[in-house]
Amino acid sequence: MRAITIPVPGGPDALVWAEVPDPEPGAGEVIVEVAASAVNRADLLQRQGHYPPPPGVPAYPGLECSGVIGAVGAGVTGWAVGQPVCALLAGGGYAERVAVPAGQLLPVPAGVDPVDAAALPEVACTVWSNLVRVAHLGKGETLLVHGGGSGIGTFAVQFGAALGATVVATARSTKHDKLRELGAAHTVDYREQDFVEETRRVTDGRGADVILDIMGASYLARNVAALADGGRLVVIGMQGGRRAELDLGALLAKRASVAATALRSRPLADKADIVRGVREQVWPLVESGAVRPIVDRRLPMRDAAQAHRLVESSDHVGKVLLTTA
Incomplete structure (x- = not known):
């Protein structure tokens, strides 16, 4: 088969479409014939040499995919060859085939294009969990979503609104109309406005009950300032760095909490539990149309370098997909 390889870490041109060995399904795994994968920020870090895949995971980038089952390994039940699926991956999605633990498979939701389904697993599992x-x-409650125009952001805005939360989203002003269409009650241009002041303004001074943050260190103090009493800050990215000073007094005064999570490195059983939760609680929202995959564009997988440049520029809204056809 062919896959996107990284012979030497570096810029987008480090991505090379090359022939590699076909995967074989281990016990409890299936082979997915990949129709599409999606570009995530973690893929950019892996390309740069900063985020190696966990042991035993293919060296190719790609944390999600859609396609059809091509083979079923020993001990797998409930899945059959030819079945359309999408999947959460620890790596290997930028390829024509990938071996997937059966617990990380999801059916393509009714009404969703089988290719566009590649935009769902990573964001759905991250946001729901x-x-x-x-x-x-x-x-x-009030939910503040940073990076509202990203794949995670566009999904979180829709999901938060579907749960009955009032959603505030930060993004470039050019993306605000789209975010309001997706369910954001308020939008903040992070380049021109202070999201702390804006969040307090639209909540009559209370602040956000929950903040979903992709920035990390550079936003930590301001995120704590933007929290309501009893608020919960969840950090899922470090685009703004990994080290910052935390004012515990400010946190104590608000009886607030800070959590930080990662998905890729979780044990298989934990991932399978998250996937089950997504299938039970999120897929009905997708099938009803309350939440949908937001795809900025599709590009051939061999043009992964172009896709990485686009995601690095942050000029996209939603997901950039890489297709094998």
Whole structure:
């Protein structure tokens, strides 16, 4: 088969479309014939040499895919060859085939294009596990989503709104109309406006009950300032760095909490549990149309370098897909 390889870490041109060995399904795995994968920020870090895949995972980037099952390994039940699926991966999605633990498979939701389904697994699992399992976002609460125009952001805006939360999203002003269409009640241009002041303004001074943050260190102090009493800050990215000073006094005064999570490195059983939760609680929202995959564009997988440049520029809204056809 062919896959995107990284012979030497570096810029987008480090991505090379090359012939590699075909995967074989191990016990408890299936082979997915990949129709599409999606570009995530983690893929950019892996390309640069900063985020190696976990042991035993293919060296090719790609944390999600859609396609059809091509082979079923020993011990797998409930899945059959030819079945359309999408999957959460620890790596290997930028390829024509990938071996997937059966617990990380999801059916393509009814009404969703089988290619566009590649835009769902990583964001759905990330957003659901953090907003529901960690932050316990409730109806009537205020959710602040940073990076609202990203794949994670566009999904979180829709999901938060579907849960009955009032969603505030930060993004470039050119993306605000789209975010309001997706369910954001308020939008903030992070380049021109102070998201702390804006969040307090639109909540009559209370602040956000839950903040989903992709920035990390550079936003930590301001995120704590933007929290309501009893608020929950969940950090899922470090685009703004990994080290910052935390004012515990400010956190204590608000009886607030800070959590940080990653998905890729979780044990298989934990990932399977998250996937089950997504299938039970998120897929019905997707099938009803309350939440949908937001795809900026599709590009051939051999043009992965172009896709990485686009995602690095942050000029996209939603997901950039890489297709094998």
